[in-house]
Amino acid sequence: MNKLVVSSSPHIRTDSTTRRIMLDVLIALLPTAVAGTVIFGIKALWVMLVCVGFSVLSEFLFNLITKHTQTVGDLSAAVTGLILALNLRADAPLWQCAVGAVFAIIVVKCLFGGLGCNFANPAVTGRIFIMICFATTVGGGMMPTVVDLASSATPLEIMKGDTVNGLPSLPDMMLGLRGGAIGEVCAIAILLGFAYLVYRGVIHFETPLIFIGTVFVLSLIISSDLTLSLYHVFSGGLLFGAVFMATDYVTTPITRSGKMIFAFGCGLITVLIRFFGTYPEGVSFSILLMNILSPYIEKWTAKKPLGGKK
Amino acid sequence: MKNNKLSIVLRGLIAENPVLVLVLGTCPTLAQTGNVIAALSMGIAATIVLVCSNMVISALRNIIPDTVRIPCYIVVIAGFVTVVQLVMQAYLPDLYEMMGVYLALIVVNCIILGRAEMFARKNNVVDSALDGLGMGLGFLLALLVMATIREVLGAGTFAGIEIPFLIVRDAAGVVKNSFTLPILTQAPGGFLVFGIMIAVINKIGPKKGEEKRKNFSCEGCPSATVCGRVACPENTELVTESDDRRDGGKEEA
Amino acid sequence: MNKIINKENLKPVLVLSVICIIVAALMGAVNMLTEPVIKDRNEKAIAESLGKVMPGGQFDGESDALKKDAPETISRVYTEKTGKGTVVVLVTNKGYTGKNIGFTVGIDTEGKIVGMQVTQNEESIIPSELKPGGSYGSHYVGAGAKDIAELVTGATVHFTEGAIKSALNDAFVYLGFAENKPEIPRDESEIFALAKELYGEGAENLESYTPTDSVYVKRVYKERGKDAFVAYAFTYSQYGHPEFEFIIKVDESRKVTAINKIVWKVSDPKPEWGYVPPSEEAVDAFFESFVGKDASTVSSVEIATGATNTAGRVREAALEAIEVTVTEKRGxxxxxxxxxxxxxxxxxxxxxxxxxxxxxxxx
Structure with missing residues (x-):
């Protein structure tokens, strides 16, 4: 008699695993990483290696000590480490980068239950942790080593003084010849990554588009200056955060309208911090705050199943 | 008899440490552990008040009627705190300045009122004094450990003395490099260290922590909607336990 | 009524009252013992800190009553008993983090600082020199009201230093060594009218701007979209009145097209100084010679005779006006x-x- 196998659904599977998705994200981050190394020099590469290395190591050790199943193979720690690194300055002291990576992985991710159970994006929280701890060495941005710039302030710091004088030209901003963190300067590299992720179906295009669009429209409303608003779109960590950090599966709403509300909220808070707050950069804080609100947004926009109870 | 007396004291130190196991008196724990000296003063002041108030309340336990027992306890505790306050202000003004408002807050420290309610009104004076001593020392110990971590890693000093390889000064005595995490001396760092300490103690300490966890259910926890644990498929342990509890009760058809 | 006062309720109330009375008596006793010690200690601390900022001074620990409109930064004022001067205790909260910073300063009878000490710093970020009891104050010894603004102390937190200097200025004003001067010595509408007159055609579209980092030029009047403008410049003399005021019209190529002198008041020289002040005509001619100059040639403008210092300042003001930049208001x-x-x-x-x-x- 042939053996009949009885099992429950699903019976058809795609080849989409966590590892495959994380690999796609790593590939999408590659242009940004390369651009960062070219613009800021070999120091950027060291920061990336230290962050990724310590992230993977901390998750490995944590799982070992607490006798959980080893999850390092799904590459999520590597992705967190790389995103964190691309948020930092190229000349940040390496021990501070390591501390931030360990904090991000162990406190924000592992202690809350590992991948899927974290309440906020580990890379964003790690970046904020480093920014608060080591404000002088990691705050602001490093100047590119490839070209000599006239002023030694990042574009956001210049715009905090409510002027467009002294800003690099828009093409320079797109190429990345300006001060800032490793991954945030080269707009073209980020857009390449965005295109790849949308093509592979890893992210939906709504979140980054609405995030960036909200920032543009709101800064237009507040400042009534078209040039300034355009510069705001290309300055700071907006493009990088919108594409790579505001699209994290775990910490953003699942539903489509939830994603749109999330993106709008991020844009709103970013603009408020940039224009009315004391920090020149608001993207990290806005993503963190909206992460915390995500469960409620999800509940609010949850689809009722067909024929289900109200 | 001796064994009994000693065990009362020792219980307050580790097994039922008021801060880390009973989670009482967290306000001064978070506020006064930025440096070791503050932690030491707070621990000693609280211990003195705890022992004295435990003894007095135990002595009066048959006189104080049940209906007004809480106001009576608070009056007694407040009296002792005021005495300690005045004495400190007169003879130890630097410590008094450093403790600030938290000295007066010892009146509402849950450890003192809690031990009065749970122990002193049911036991004799000597036992109550020993319990007060044990709990106070446990409080002091927890504060010292936490303050050491926060001060050494957060400011690079211990009781005000700088640790040479954490704070590097150049020839002129100006700070060149400091390998510290300043956030640990501020509020967020306090919460972080506190949380990690509770986790560690409950993991490696006696099994009181395990029992506590089994008694709580995920559904009752206020963070159920946002916590990942209930939804995480990996955590079969917790989900099935609460399932067991549910099936043990009434079941809908 | 009977239900409230009966045997069951009486006992708890009695017990509670007795306990309260006993505890209150205990606290009173301890207070009686410790009060003199505390008071003594406080007075010693004040006398010690006062002595630090005014060496050799005699104080009796009692502060003076503050004048009615004293600014909020002045906390206490102690007059030294042998006539050496005054010690002012200041508290400012306009530093970097908005928490209180307290410091004491001793000012002698001629308006010079003889000592200064930071006594309290509640900020969450404190550079080592601004710690209470630190050496920060030593830079200020010997400075008068006018010297403070330029004093460079090397303190690493600039916001806080600005707050401290501003509080010091309050102390000087309170003691009468400085005056709070108005920001502009003339009515705004008057200046605007003069500027419109000088600007000529298109004057109805002029908007007023305040340049942020200039020393002499305090107002700029400009049409939106156009590059020509009128600038208003002045400076106070050391005697407290304006030394000069003028408005200057600059065109798109940054050349002076017109100038209008409003005030020129140089003090009359004492005979023993042995020089002749410039005449009215000479001053007018000096101002006229600015017309047609641009940034590179303005330094060649000279006054015929005398008042060379004032003339130099006018030249600086004119250069500043030629080169001033303002951010336009947006449509x-x-x-x-x-x-x-x-x-x-x-x-x-x-x-x-x-x-x-x-x-x-x-x-």
């Missing part, structure tokens, strides 16, 4: 476009949601 058009876009997008989103919900509930 309303982009803002309206932004609002319209936002409203349309929000409407589209809400409409889409409503349609979606209607579709699922309809099924």
């Amino acid at each position: 309303p058009a982009p803002r309206i476009i932004g609002i319209v876009a936002l409203v349309l997008a929000a409407g589209a989103f809400v409409g889409y949601e409503i349609i979606k919900r209607r579709r699922t509930s309809g099924k």
Whole structure:
């Protein structure tokens, strides 16, 4: 008699695993990483290696000590480490980068239950942790080593003084010849990554588009200056955060309208911090705050199943 | 008899440490552990008040009627705190300045009122004094450990003395490099260290922590909607336990 | 009534009252013992800190009553008993983090600082030199009201230093060693009228701007979209009145096209100084010779005789006016476009949601 196998659904599977998705994200981050190394020099590469290395190591050790199943193979720690690194300055002291990576992985991710159970994006929280701890060495941005710039302030710091004088030209901003963190300067590299992720179906295009669009429209409303608003779109960590950090599966709403509300909220808070707050950069804080609100947004926009109870 | 007396004291130190196991008196724990000296003063002041108030309340336990027992306890505790306050202000003004408002807050420290309610009104004076001593020392110990971590890693000093390889000064005595995490001396760092300490103690300490966890259910926890644990498929342990509890009760058809 | 006062309620009330009385008596006793010690200690601390900022001074620990309109930064004032001067205790909260910083300063009878010490610093970020009891104050010894602004102490937190200097200025003003001068010595509408007159055609579209980092030029009047403007410059003399005021018209190529002298008041020289002040005509000719100059040639303008220092300052002011930059106020058009876009997008989103919900509930 042939053996009949009885099992429950699903019976058809795609080849989409966590590892495959994380690999796609790593590939999408590659242009940004390369651009960062070219613009800021070999120091950027060291920061990336230290962050990724310590992230993977901390998750490995944590799982070992607490006798959980080893999850390092799904590459999520590597992705967190790389995103964190691309948020930092190229000349940040390496021990501070390591501390931030360990904090991000162990406190924000592992202690809350590992991948899927974290309440906020580990890379964003790690970046904020480093920014608060080591404000002088990691705050602001490093100047590119490839070209000599006239002023030694990042574009956001210049715009905090409510002027467009002294800003690099828009093409320079797109190429990345300006001060800032490793991954945030080269707009073209980020857009390449965005295109790849949308093509592979890893992210939906709504979140980054609405995030960036909200920032543009709101800064237009507040400042009534078209040039300034355009510069705001290309300055700071907006493009990088919108594409790579505001699209994290775990910490953003699942539903489509939830994603749109999330993106709008991020844009709103970013603009408020940039224009009315004391920090020149608001993207990290806005993503963190909206992460915390995500469960409620999800509940609010949850689809009722067909024929289900109200 | 001796064994009994000693065990009362020792219980307050580790097994039922008021801060880390009973989670009482967290306000001064978070506020006064930025440096070791503050932690030491707070621990000693609280211990003195705890022992004295435990003894007095135990002595009066048959006189104080049940209906007004809480106001009576608070009056007694407040009296002792005021005495300690005045004495400190007169003879130890630097410590008094450093403790600030938290000295007066010892009146509402849950450890003192809690031990009065749970122990002193049911036991004799000597036992109550020993319990007060044990709990106070446990409080002091927890504060010292936490303050050491926060001060050494957060400011690079211990009781005000700088640790040479954490704070590097150049020839002129100006700070060149400091390998510290300043956030640990501020509020967020306090919460972080506190949380990690509770986790560690409950993991490696006696099994009181395990029992506590089994008694709580995920559904009752206020963070159920946002916590990942209930939804995480990996955590079969917790989900099935609460399932067991549910099936043990009434079941809908 | 009987229900309230009966045997069951009496005992708890009695016990509680007795305990309160006993505890209150205990606290009173301890207070009586410790009060003199505390008071003594406080007075010693004050006398010690006062002695630090005014060495050798005699104080009796009692502060003077503050004048009615004393600024809030002045906390206490102690007059030294042998006539050496005054010690002022200041508290400012305009530093970097907004917490209180307290410091004491001793000012002698000639308006010079003889000592200064930071006594309290509640900020969360404290550079080592601004710690209470630190050496920060030593830089200020010997400075008078006018010298403070230029004093460079090397303190690493600039906001806080600005707050400290501002509080010091309050102390000087309170003691009468400095005056709070108005920001502009003339009515704004008067200056605007003069500027319009000088500007000529298009004067009705002039808007006023305040340059942020100039020393002499305090107002600029400009049409939106045009590059020509009129600048108003002045400076106070050391005697407290304006030394000169003028308005200057600069065209798109940054050349002076017109100038109008409003005030020129140089003090009359004492005979023993042995020089002749410039005549009215010489001053007018000096101002006229600015017309047609630009940034590179303005330094060649000379006054015929005397008042060379004042003339030098006028030249600096004119150069500043020629090179001044102001950020233009923006038009309303982009803002309206932004609002319209936002409203349309929000409407589209809400409409889409409503349609979606209607579709699922309809099924």
